[in-house]
Amino acid sequence: MSKRTSQTTGLPKNFLIVVVIALIVIGGALYYTLSGTVAGQEKIIKIGLIAPLTGPLSYGGNDMKQGALLAVEEINSQGVLR
Numbered sequence: 126m127s128k129r130t131s132q133t134t135g136l137p138k139n140f141l142i143v144v145v146i147a148l149i150v151i152g153g154a155l156y157y158t159l160s161g162t163v164a165g166q167e168k169i170i171k172i173g174l175i176a177p178l179t180g181p182l183s184y185g186g187n188d189m190k191q192g193a194l195l196a197v198e199e200i201n202s203q204g205v206l207r
Contacts, residue, residue, distance in 0.1 A: 174190060
């Protein structure tokens with residue numbers, strides 16, 4: 126009687142899991158970028174701001190908010206993103 130040892134494929138199981146997850150992420154990114162707007166349709170760009178608007182640091186957060194609003198108004202008035 127001879128003992129048989131199981132042979133592996135050479136690729137660790139974790140590697141295959143990482144490849145599958147990477148393909149899913151890449152597929153999602155491609156879908157997101159390729160499913161853009163139709164020609165002639167306006168595209169909306171959302172801008173987020175993380176700033177303390179309440180509490181002891183709110184003075185700085187409100188200044189950041191006002192600065193962001195001024196920047197949006199300035200960019201829109203120049204017509205750069207039309």
